Amino acid sequence: MIERFSPRGSIAAMHTDTPTPPDLNWQAQALCAQTGADFFFPEPGSSVREAKLICGMCEMRSACLEYALANDERFGVWGGLSERERLHLRRTDPR
């Protein structure tokens, strides 16, 4: 199984290794951490329907979306929103 979130200290997680790391405890309860990353990072042009269905059942959705927007996550589905939807949200609701 592919882990959606890389362990802290790994090369893939380097972008989250900051002197004052954000609270990432929500990731431990993320449904996508149990299902794998494939649904959430589909090939370009592929459906994100399955990912959105899983996000719709995830109690960490708000924290996930907040994290994605704060960290400018450009790829994949986060907090139930696709890349395009997050870009639209950023343009219409800049924080």
Ligand code: SF4
């Ligand atoms: S909202 Fe979706 S992408 Fe975010 S943690 Fe939950 S399942 Fe994962």
